[in-house]
Amino acid sequence: MGEAPETGHSPPLDWPGRLWLDGRTPVQVGDYAGQAEAGRGPMSKAEIPVFHNPAMTGSRTRSVLLLDQCLREDWLTKPGAKIRVLDGLAASAIRSRRWLSEIPTEYAERLRVTAIDADATALAWARANHQSHPPGLSDEVDAEFPMHERGLRILQGDLRARVLEAGWQWVDLDPFGPPTPFLDTVLQGLARVAVVDVTATDTAALCGAAADSARRRYGTMAVVDDLRHDTAMRVLLGHVASVAARHDRAIEPLMAIFDDHHVRVSIIARKSKQEASSFAENIGWRIHNPSNDEIAIGIARGLHPAGESDEPQLSVLIPWDTAPGGSFTGRISGPLWTGPLGKPEVYAKMTAERAVELCALDDKRDGDLVKRLEIPDSTIRDSQRLAAKAVRGLAEVAEVIDLPCTYPVDMVASLYSDITGPPSPTTLAEKLREKGWRAAKDFIAVPAVRTNAPWDVVIATVREIAPTK
Numbered sequence: 001m002g003e004a005p006e007t008g009h010s011p012p013l014d015w016p017g018r019l020w021l022d023g024r025t026p027v028q029v030g031d032y033a034g035q036a037e038a039g040r041g042p043m044s045k046a047e048i049p050v051f052h053n054p055a056m057t058g059s060r061t062r063s064v065l066l067l068d069q070c071l072r073e074d075w076l077t078k079p080g081a082k083i084r085v086l087d088g089l090a091a092s093a094i095r096s097r098r099w100l101s102e103i104p105t106e107y108a109e110r111l112r113v114t115a116i117d118a119d120a121t122a123l124a125w126a127r128a129n130h131q132s133h134p135p136g137l138s139d140e141v142d143a144e145f146p147m148h149e150r151g152l153r154i155l156q157g158d159l160r161a162r163v164l165e166a167g168w169q170w171v172d173l174d175p176f177g178p179p180t181p182f183l184d185t186v187l188q189g190l191a192r193v194a195v196v197d198v199t200a201t202d203t204a205a206l207c208g209a210a211a212d213s214a215r216r217r218y219g220t221m222a223v224v225d226d227l228r229h230d231t232a233m234r235v236l237l238g239h240v241a242s243v244a245a246r247h248d249r250a251i252e253p254l255m256a257i258f259d260d261h262h263v264r265v266s267i268i269a270r271k272s273k274q275e276a277s278s279f280a281e282n283i284g285w286r287i288h289n290p291s292n293d294e295i296a297i298g299i300a301r302g303l304h305p306a307g308e309s310d311e312p313q314l315s316v317l318i319p320w321d322t323a324p325g326g327s328f329t330g331r332i333s334g335p336l337w338t339g340p341l342g343k344p345e346v347y348a349k350m351t352a353e354r355a356v357e358l359c360a361l362d363d364k365r366d367g368d369l370v371k372r373l374e375i376p377d378s379t380i381r382d383s384q385r386l387a388a389k390a391v392r393g394l395a396e397v398a399e400v401i402d403l404p405c406t407y408p409v410d411m412v413a414s415l416y417s418d419i420t421g422p423p424s425p426t427t428l429a430e431k432l433r434e435k436g437w438r439a440a441k442d443f444i445a446v447p448a449v450r451t452n453a454p455w456d457v458v459i460a461t462v463r464e465i466a467p468t469k
């Protein structure tokens, strides 16, 4: 299973710690506060020997579903071919182990997963967990993938050095804080077509609240209003696109999400000098409280719904080459990605049924495991609830995810003195659909509606349903 960790004991010194279920994969974690409690993260990463964050369970569930989709639909390979997957900052390798255990065997057998971490103790726990709770895959040795055990190879080292060793077809990048130290090398270590999943927990920088960090890490600025979650996903996508372009790669977003304390973007990267050269077509700015001229630019470039309205609007996306003059501060967010946040068909398959089927315990299918580990019924129910929660609102937004405009209802209400309270986003979306527009309650962390309805239609509909003077 790879090189022996230099200092990691096997099993680790305080093994077996406590048993925890992440999705439906058992994992032994250190016996510390926040390690085996739903929704709570560790108090401080300095106080625990191996980083395990139960609050990221939902992120790992979505990652299982995305890789499952990729394998079923052969996004990266010929049907049935093996896939080289890198869990780049693996810690206890729980993400790798979940892919191998929860994706149905006929697809999981195609995975060749390498888990890398700099920390020997983390890898000792990863190794002991994989051996104590192995996935139900064959243990045949694959000559092209030496040193693995049931699909998983564990390597110690600095990701930035090791990522260049192979042409990875799938890379997961899940750092503490920003992904910026790793992106440049990761994007050079890819196969011609590859999926890259990038997590960033420095949401204050991506939203613009930590202005110095935003400038230093991403070269961006941002206005912190209720559009900040949409802005943060676009800032991260824009940054990934520009780093990819430097290495002759064009990106296509598959899925973006802002979940509580992190942003995660999943993209497919394709080697193409020509496409990479035109990456700036999807890079631009968000202008807050835009002028009519700025709105006209957005409309002309297909980034804003066409319509006749002289009433004030919340924001407009405009292309990179039309950056307005004057002072940017307080009015401009960007540069950021102005293209679609993801693919409708990817979001559409993020359903509660699918999440529960793959990632929650089932009495019948998992009967042996439930018996062996004496798992109580309440834990089975929790696993079902958490799996469904991980994808809440995602399939609903599939229909509109390609649209550039989202309208946080509190901001809409605050623009006009005759509107005294925000409308319900569900009702607003319904009414807009009745009028023939595409609209859905958005998945950003504040109540909002994503739609292609022009502003005059949005505001007339808000006046029909919101409290007014």
Ligand SMILES: C[S@@+](CC[C@H](N)C(=O)[O-])C[C@H]1O[C@@H](n2cnc3c(N)ncnc32)[C@H](O)[C@@H]1O
Pocket: 051, 052, 053, 056, 060, 088, 089, 090, 091, 092, 093, 094, 095, 116, 117, 118, 119, 122, 157, 158, 159, 160, 174, 175, 176
């Ligand atoms: C947030 S944790 C990863 C959590 C994990 N992906 C999960 O789902 O539980 C980040 C990990 O990155 C590792 N790390 C930090 N810098 C690294 C580097 N340069 N190369 C390899 N691993 C590194 C840390 O040891 C830590 O285990």
